[in-house]
Amino acid sequence: MEILEDKPGKQILLLGNEAITRGALEAGIDVATTYPGTPSSEIADTFSIIAKSFTKQNKDPGFYFEYSTNEKVALEVAAAASFSGLRALTCMKHVGLNVASDAFMTYLYVGCRGGHIIVSADDPSCHSSQNEQDNRYFALFGSAPMLEPSTPDEAKEMTRIGFDLSEELKLPVLLRTTTRLNHVRGSIELKKIQKSRGKGHFEKDTMLVPVPAIARLQHPILLKKMQQAEKISEKSKFNKIIDIGKPDGYGIVTSGVSYNYVMELVNDMNLNVKILKLGMTHPIPSKMCKEFIKSCKNIIIVEELEPILENQIKVMAYDIGSSVKIYGKSSGHFSRLYEYNLDIVADAFSKIFKFKNPFTTPKESKIKLPSRPPSLCPGCPHRATYYAVKKAAPKTTIYPTDIGCYTLGKAPPYETADLLLCMGSNAGTACGLAIATDQKIISFMGDSTFFHAGIPPILDAVHHNHDVVITVLDNRTTAMTGHQPHPGTDFDGMGRHAKRILVEDVVKGCGVKHIEIVDPNKIKETTEAFKRALEFKGPSVVISKSPCILLENRDKRRRGEQISVYEIDQEKCQKCKICINHFACPAINYGEDESIVIDEQQCNGCGNCADICPFDSISPKEAKK
Amino acid sequence: MKDKTNIVITGVGGQGVITAANILGKAALKAKINVFVSEVHGMAQRGGSVNCSVRMGNVSGPLVADGTAHAILSTEPIEALRYIKYSNKNTIIITDINSVIPFTVSVGMEEYPEIESVFKELTNYGKLFKIDAVKTARDAGAIITKNIVMLGALAAADVLPFKSEILLETILETVPSKFKDMNKKAFEGGFKTIKKH
Numbered sequence: 001m002e003i004l005e006d007k008p009g010k011q012i013l014l015l016g017n018e019a020i021t022r023g024a025l026e027a028g029i030d031v032a033t034t035y036p037g038t039p040s041s042e043i044a045d046t047f048s049i050i051a052k053s054f055t056k057q058n059k060d061p062g063f064y065f066e067y068s069t070n071e072k073v074a075l076e077v078a079a080a081a082s083f084s085g086l087r088a089l090t091c092m093k094h095v096g097l098n099v100a101s102d103a104f105m106t107y108l109y110v111g112c113r114g115g116h117i118i119v120s121a122d123d124p125s126c127h128s129s130q131n132e133q134d135n136r137y138f139a140l141f142g143s144a145p146m147l148e149p150s151t152p153d154e155a156k157e158m159t160r161i162g163f164d165l166s167e168e169l170k171l172p173v174l175l176r177t178t179t180r181l182n183h184v185r186g187s188i189e190l191k192k193i194q195k196s197r198g199k200g201h202f203e204k205d206t207m208l209v210p211v212p213a214i215a216r217l218q219h220p221i222l223l224k225k226m227q228q229a230e231k232i233s234e235k236s237k238f239n240k241i242i243d244i245g246k247p248d249g250y251g252i253v254t255s256g257v258s259y260n261y262v263m264e265l266v267n268d269m270n271l272n273v274k275i276l277k278l279g280m281t282h283p284i285p286s287k288m289c290k291e292f293i294k295s296c297k298n299i300i301i302v303e304e305l306e307p308i309l310e311n312q313i314k315v316m317a318y319d320i321g322s323s324v325k326i327y328g329k330s331s332g333h334f335s336r337l338y339e340y341n342l343d344i345v346a347d348a349f350s351k352i353f354k355f356k357n358p359f360t361t362p363k364e365s366k367i368k369l370p371s372r373p374p375s376l377c378p379g380c381p382h383r384a385t386y387y388a389v390k391k392a393a394p395k396t397t398i399y400p401t402d403i404g405c406y407t408l409g410k411a412p413p414y415e416t417a418d419l420l421l422c423m424g425s426n427a428g429t430a431c432g433l434a435i436a437t438d439q440k441i442i443s444f445m446g447d448s449t450f451f452h453a454g455i456p457p458i459l460d461a462v463h464h465n466h467d468v469v470i471t472v473l474d475n476r477t478t479a480m481t482g483h484q485p486h487p488g489t490d491f492d493g494m495g496r497h498a499k500r501i502l503v504e505d506v507v508k509g510c511g512v513k514h515i516e517i518v519d520p521n522k523i524k525e526t527t528e529a530f531k532r533a534l535e536f537k538g539p540s541v542v543i544s545k546s547p548c549i550l551l552e553n554r555d556k557r558r559r560g561e562q563i564s565v566y567e568i569d570q571e572k573c574q575k576c577k578i579c580i581n582h583f584a585c586p587a588i589n590y591g592e593d594e595s596i597v598i599d600e601q602q603c604n605g606c607g608n609c610a611d612i613c614p615f616d617s618i619s620p621k622e623a624k625k
Numbered sequence: 626m627k628d629k630t631n632i633v634i635t636g637v638g639g640q641g642v643i644t645a646a647n648i649l650g651k652a653a654l655k656a657k658i659n660v661f662v663s664e665v666h667g668m669a670q671r672g673g674s675v676n677c678s679v680r681m682g683n684v685s686g687p688l689v690a691d692g693t694a695h696a697i698l699s700t701e702p703i704e705a706l707r708y709i710k711y712s713n714k715n716t717i718i719i720t721d722i723n724s725v726i727p728f729t730v731s732v733g734m735e736e737y738p739e740i741e742s743v744f745k746e747l748t749n750y751g752k753l754f755k756i757d758a759v760k761t762a763r764d765a766g767a768i769i770t771k772n773i774v775m776l777g778a779l780a781a782a783d784v785l786p787f788k789s790e791i792l793l794e795t796i797l798e799t800v801p802s803k804f805k806d807m808n809k810k811a812f813e814g815g816f817k818t819i820k821k822h
Contacts, residue, residue, distance in 0.1 A: 184661055
């Protein structure tokens with residue numbers, strides 16, 4: 001495995017996320033934890049791939065890795081490893097830190113022992129997220145030292161050195177990344193892989209229990225640590241001033257991915273500027289920043305999302321009585337919305353430096369193109385569940401949904417996603433809707449989401465007897481983020497056998513009296529089950545069990561089994577279009593002369609279309625490899 | 626913008642777009658050229674629109690800027706048009722001629738444009754090469770090698786800052802050994818389709 005090569009000095013191409021994993025290996029990582037979430041997933045998946053390859057050979061990878069139940073548990077597991085003197089890393093997507101924030105905020109009071117890196121993968125432009133919150137605020141909110149890499153190589157170095165920083169300050173370090181770092185490949189220079197520490201030892205200390213009297217002592221200690229952190233920030237190699245050409249009063253302050261766009265433009269446009277490149281962005285080095293402000297007449301601040309550097313620079317300018325002109329978000333040159341690119345930064349620079357934007361205004365095709373939104377895969381069992389639900393439920397039914405592939409039920413013709421906030425919100429909002437309306441309510445969540453955050457609202461439904469139908473779409477994996485295991489699978493992130501927890505056992509334990517367990521591929525039976533659940537007064541849970549078709553077909557291929565695709569008998573087909581208009585499998589299309597055909601390249605062989613066809617015109621064709 | 630090579634690779638999820646971009650990035654590194662590969666993929670495993678930026682040479686921004694692509698490589702015709710903002714009149718546009726119909730079209734919500742009009746429109750934005758990558762891939766042994774056919778075509782288009790041999794070597798190092806012959810055929814097949822133009 002290339003990522004495990006112990007050849008210091010060698011350059012290899014790595015994804016930003018893989019580079020973070022490599023950085024942890026070069027720092028002698030002991031414990032890594034996560035709950036998967038785009039754009040962070042490949043950090044943890046890389047740990048898992050490495051661990052599994054060792055497990056296969058009956059060897060120890062030198063670290064422990066787990067896909068935890070949720071981000072809060074992930075942070076707690078890793079924090080405990082740190083309390084025991086081990087090096088730990090926890091990675092999650094930005095909204096994951098909301099889940100983990102209860103632990104995070106007080107963890108900073110308590111402090112850590114072994115180095116601990118907490119990776120937040122933010123998602124400007126919401127490429128795969130429900131919001132684009134800027135988690136740099138968490139570093140300011142909780143007083144956490146923060147590193148913000150610009151390139152994969154820097155991400156690796158910040159991870160590696162971040163462990164030392166964390167141990168020096170006895171504080172977890174927030175490594176704040178964005179999609180355009182996580183999902184960019186670049187060359188990185190390998191350094192030596194360090195041996196892990198093995199078993200740690202937990203030293204008891206009354207300061208680890210922040211009862212009010214202790215917490216009041218912890219807070220000033222934390223502030224003192226941040227003063228120490230600022231001294232480190234002043235000297236950090238990640239904070240630097242770069243002169244381009246002959247600077248003539250213009251300065252640029254930037255961090256993260258924005259730095260790349262700035263550098264390319266100032267070089268291409270032959271600008272004479274000085275650049276303050278901040279890599280350790282909390283606490284920012286105020287002495288360095290103030291000197292920089294003093295040396296400039298105009299300062300441009302380039303940072304995606306919130307004006308976090310901008311506001312701090314402005315405060316400092318005020319403090320030193322500087323009259324420097326500041327261009328940024330409040331001046332209207334940059335937006336608080338979405339991710340930046342060369343075009344956006346060039347547009348702002350062209351106004352400030354008075355040059356013609358080198359990039360052409362975007363052309364758009366004169367032909368109207370059909371959109372290609374993500375859709376449920378051909379053969380996805382969620383489609384069958386949704387088809388059955390729509391048969392069973394009255395039109396006014398409300399469908400609270402959740403985070404996972406099944407959110408794609410939002411699209412027509414299913415339209416089974418009416419309300420969404422966050423992980424687990426389907427069942428919580430279902431309870432509220434039952435109080436607030438007389439409408440029927442059928443909510444949806446996946447099995448991984450059920451374990452993550454879906455259980456407490458079910459308890460609420462049972463305790464208060466809310467009249468809701470809560471559906472768990474149990475496809476035995478965390479499908480959306482790349483098929484990671486969860487408490488309902490019989491293996492774990494290390495590739496070891498794990499105890500499988502059945503959704504129905506948990507639901508029974510929660511006190512739910514009406515439980516329906518269905519195979520959604522049996523559409524008629526599933527429809528009947530939803531009808532019964534709707535009739536039941538009080539909370540009912542429908543567990544719709546069928547493995548993700550992609551996983552199932554992968555396993556079949558590995559076993560050498562064939563997948564039979566389906567075809568439509570053109571003699572029998574009456575063109576009723578139920579398979580297209582109501583079932584809407586992407587593999588079913590119009591062929592020549594308005595005939596309806598199944599694209600065998602796309603067909604995954606679930607056979608549900610054969611079930612729903614009223615004229616028996618669909619049947620298995622032949623096996624495809 | 627000298628000393629830079631900007632390649633945009635687009636297509637539909639599941640067609641090997643990201644793999645192709647990754648291979649191109651590895652080849653650049655092998656040729657000791659600075660490179661960034663950026664993936665933009667949506668939520669679903671399959672079926673969505675995918676595009677990747679591969680930037681080589683004197684670059685630091687990971688995304689291709691509007692109007693600066695040296696080549697747009699598309700595994701589906703309308704996906705080339707969807708990302709046409711990256712093109713300028715010198716851009717080489719290589720597209721597979723085989724359409725993948727979005728479900729928005731199959732359920733009748735939207736229309737797939739007439740294919741010849743798509744090709745005609747593409748010629749307004751750059752130098753167009755149409756190839757039947759599905760056929761070439763099938764001839765090589767499997768449709769799954771279509772992305773390699775596309776890379777072969779790109780290698781023949783004289784835009785890459787390194788020799789086509791380096792790209793082929795990288796492909797052969799990346800794929801499992803039992804599929805080496807098939808991928809070599811696919812690459813060479815793609816290469817020939819452009820050289821014939």
